[in-house]
Amino acid sequence: MSTATSAQIFQIIAHRGHSSAAPENTFASFDLVLSQGFKHIETDVQLTRDGVCVVLHDETLGRTNDGQGRAADMEWEALRTLDAGSWFADKYSACRIPTLLDMLQRYRGKIHLHLELKSKQADLPQVVHAALEASGWLSDLGEQRTSNDAHGQEGAGVRQPCGTVPGLTLTSFHLTQLISSTKLLPGVPHGWLVQEMSDDVLREAQEAGLSQLCPRVDACSPEAVAHALAQGFSVRGWGVKKPELLLRAVSCGMQGATVDWPDKALDALKQSP
Numbered sequence: 001m002s003t004a005t006s007a008q009i010f011q012i013i014a015h016r017g018h019s020s021a022a023p024e025n026t027f028a029s030f031d032l033v034l035s036q037g038f039k040h041i042e043t044d045v046q047l048t049r050d051g052v053c054v055v056l057h058d059e060t061l062g063r064t065n066d067g068q069g070r071a072a073d074m075e076w077e078a079l080r081t082l083d084a085g086s087w088f089a090d091k092y093s094a095c096r097i098p099t100l101l102d103m104l105q106r107y108r109g110k111i112h113l114h115l116e117l118k119s120k121q122a123d124l125p126q127v128v129h130a131a132l133e134a135s136g137w138l139s140d141l142g143e144q145r146t147s148n149d150a151h152g153q154e155g156a157g158v159r160q161p162c163g164t165v166p167g168l169t170l171t172s173f174h175l176t177q178l179i180s181s182t183k184l185l186p187g188v189p190h191g192w193l194v195q196e197m198s199d200d201v202l203r204e205a206q207e208a209g210l211s212q213l214c215p216r217v218d219a220c221s222p223e224a225v226a227h228a229l230a231q232g233f234s235v236r237g238w239g240v241k242k243p244e245l246l247l248r249a250v251s252c253g254m255q256g257a258t259v260d261w262p263d264k265a266l267d268a269l270k271q272s273p
Helices: 003-009 027-035 100-107 124-135 137-150 175-184 199-208 222-230 243-251 262-271
Strands: 011-015 040-047 053-055 112-117 167-172 190-194 212-215 234-237 256-259
Touching: 011 262, 027 040, 027 100, 040 100, 040 124, 053 100, 053 124, 100 112, 100 124, 112 124, 112 175, 124 137, 124 175, 137 167, 167 175, 167 212, 175 190, 175 199, 190 199, 199 212, 222 234, 243 256, 243 262, 256 262
Parallel strands: 011 040, 011 256, 040 112, 112 167, 167 190, 190 212, 212 234, 234 256
Antiparallel strands: 040 053
């Protein structure tokens, strides 16, 4: 497959929303990227001390909000009032840390959510499952799979290795979390975030029943990607900090990648030879 053809089917995944133009992991960031037509959105979740699943990347507060300490040591009532936008720009001072349930309800039927289980908290997969069920996402996904099976396809049109819209993919750096989650959500794609795709990684991923591998782009080669694809995995990258790495992901044969600047990424793909 030529680079041009690969770029046409390459999936741009908005990393924490449009995180180069709005405060990451806030509704402002998600709304902005959705308004620009990007429907694949990646975000992170972890639990508060009282078991509320929140949309937040860092386990320590302070970088993207005005809190202090560890999120896991805080009650939701304390977290919900934090300013999660002023660090980016004063106009975002009203932004708050969302709960996963609020996010699922807000974007139900509108996006493919690439949901990273950020922490090692043992209860996280179960709480995520409960939120997916309470929000109606699980019933939606079940209806979608039934419809696709009836038509003998993954979805309408061309096969989409990184998922259809609406849809869901669970990811994590923590294999134990993925194993727990696959037991709760056996019909949902699960992807392992890794540094590189060694033979050991492929073997462990197969044993765990995973369907996707997510390697760091600058550590990948076309041969490694081709080998993973031949083993039945979809492959999407992370760590894309500049357009050159995005084009590297395409040339290696990856099927998608997370980026902070989806609009610029789309322009780069359109201009690729």
